[in-house]
Amino acid sequence: MxxxxxxxxxxxxxxxxxxxxxxxxxxALAARLLNPHLRDHPRRRVVDVEFGARFAVDTQDLIQxxxxxxxxxxxxxxxxxxxxxxxxDVLVDVGSNVGVFAVLGSRLVGSTGRVVAIEASPTxxxxxxxxxxxxxxxxxxxINAAVSDSRKTLTFVLASSHNMGANSIVxxxxxxxxxxxxxxxxxxxxxxxxxxxxxxxxxxxxxxAEGGVVRGMKALLEKLRPDAEIAVEVTPDRxxxxxxxxxxxxxxxxxxxxxxxxxxxxxxxxxxxxxxRRPSAPVRWRGPVVxxxxxxxxxxxxxxxx
Numbered sequence: 001m002x003x004x005x006x007x008x009x010x011x012x013x014x015x016x017x018x019x020x021x022x023x024x025x026x027x028a029l030a031a032r033l034l035n036p037h038l039r040d041h042p043r044r045r046v047v048d049v050e051f052g053a054r055f056a057v058d059t060q061d062l063i064q065x066x067x068x069x070x071x072x073x074x075x076x077x078x079x080x081x082x083x084x085x086x087x088x089d090v091l092v093d094v095g096s097n098v099g100v101f102a103v104l105g106s107r108l109v110g111s112t113g114r115v116v117a118i119e120a121s122p123t124x125x126x127x128x129x130x131x132x133x134x135x136x137x138x139x140x141x142x143i144n145a146a147v148s149d150s151r152k153t154l155t156f157v158l159a160s161s162h163n164m165g166a167n168s169i170v171x172x173x174x175x176x177x178x179x180x181x182x183x184x185x186x187x188x189x190x191x192x193x194x195x196x197x198x199x200x201x202x203x204x205x206x207x208x209a210e211g212g213v214v215r216g217m218k219a220l221l222e223k224l225r226p227d228a229e230i231a232v233e234v235t236p237d238r239x240x241x242x243x244x245x246x247x248x249x250x251x252x253x254x255x256x257x258x259x260x261x262x263x264x265x266x267x268x269x270x271x272x273x274x275x276x277r278r279p280s281a282p283v284r285w286r287g288p289v290v291x292x293x294x295x296x297x298x299x300x301x302x303x304x305x306x
Contacts, residue, residue: 010037017273018071026273030069035269038065046134047071050276051078053103053135056127062267063097070272073100076263077231077294079279081105081201083306084229088112089200092191094147094213095119099128099140101203106137109200114139116195120146120156120182121167146184148209149216154184168207170238186216196223204232211244214252221256229305230258230297233265234289246289258297260285261305265294281306 013034017026042060049055050071057064066073081104085091090113091105102117109115117132117140119125125144132140146154146169156167158177167180188196204213210232230253236246250260261282266275282296282305289295298305 006037007041010034014069017069023273023277027270030273031268031270034069035065038069043068049100051082051104051107053107053131055098055100055103055131056134063100066269066272067100069269070276072276074265074294075272075275075279076265076281077101077203078104080231080263080282080296080305081203082108083281084201085109085113086200088198090195090198091115092187092195092199092202093117094187094203095205095207096128096142097124097205099131099142102128102140102142103131103135103137105201106132106135106140109139111139114141114195114198116141116143116191118143118145118147118190120144120154120184122180122182124167143190144182145190146182146209147187147190147206147216148184148212149186150184151186151189152184153181154209155179155181168209168238170208170241184212187213188217188220191220196220197225199224199228202228202230204230206233208235208238208242210234211239211242211249214249215244218252218256221252221258226299229299231263232295232297233292234295235292236289250289253297257299259299259301261296261298263294263296 013029017030038059042058044058046056047068049067055067057068059065059068063073085108087110089109093102096102096117096119102115105115119128129142154169157172157179158167204210206213234246262285263282264280284303
């Protein structure tokens with residue numbers, strides 16, 4: 001149901017969730033009213049986010065909806081990148097989507113740093129370039145390509161426009177919103193020597209294809225600076241459908257001197273008001289990885305990455 005009164009209430013509710021002090025009623029309001037309404041009755045706006053950038057959003061899509069509603073996406077990852085990247089660093093963002101972390105990284109590394117933003121979807125690649133231009137990010141090198149363990153052509157399938165970031169090469173038998181083919185290369189072939197030498201963070205979010213990406217960058221790991229860290233969203237069930245395993249990925253990182261940490265990441269709207277205000281840091285992870293998980297790999301040997 002939608003009408004002028006409902007739309008006005010949604011606008012007021014969004015302002016309360018984003019701007020009011022404290023967390024009273026915010027979780028319920030976001031989960032029960034605002035998130036479903038903005039998904040089913042999309043708004044298209046240019047919005048400011050918490051780290052000072054601007055994005056053109058369509059709230060039908062999950063990531064863009066959260067930017068509009070909460071002013072951020074993946075607050076724990078946002079906080080962690082802010083604690084890692086400094087002027088002159090390089091961020092390699094594999095699976096950049098509309099460019100949230102590319103724009104954040106651009107601000108953090110400054111004019112002497114660089115962001116290499118790699119996105120397979122031609123649509124999202126264009127949006128990424130638009131957002132880089134909108135925010136004056138002259139230090140972003142945007143690449144429209146897929147990443148894998150060898151040169152090949154990959155076919156991507158999008159199941160639902162309600163989460164357009166879920167473009168994946170994992171086999172899917174249901175009705176598809178769209179498909180596209182894209183050439184894939186190993187990550188070392190997409191980076192120049194200076195980008196490899198200065199890479200402080202490599203972030204990988206590729207919807208099940210992370211096994212191939214990490215396998216293809218094994219030779220790169222030996223060339224990284226000692227304090228380089230790698231963040232990977234792993235989805236064990238999707239990886240298995242492609243013949244990959246989390247254990248292989250963990251073994252590769254362990255063999256190159258990296259310790260494993262888990263970064264909490266809850267996509268439910270009810271948890272976002274608290275996470276936006278009190279983001280958490282990665283903690284040491286020694287157990288099995290059984291569900292979708294954000295992992296951080298670091299040569300630092302500690303219980304928490306601060």
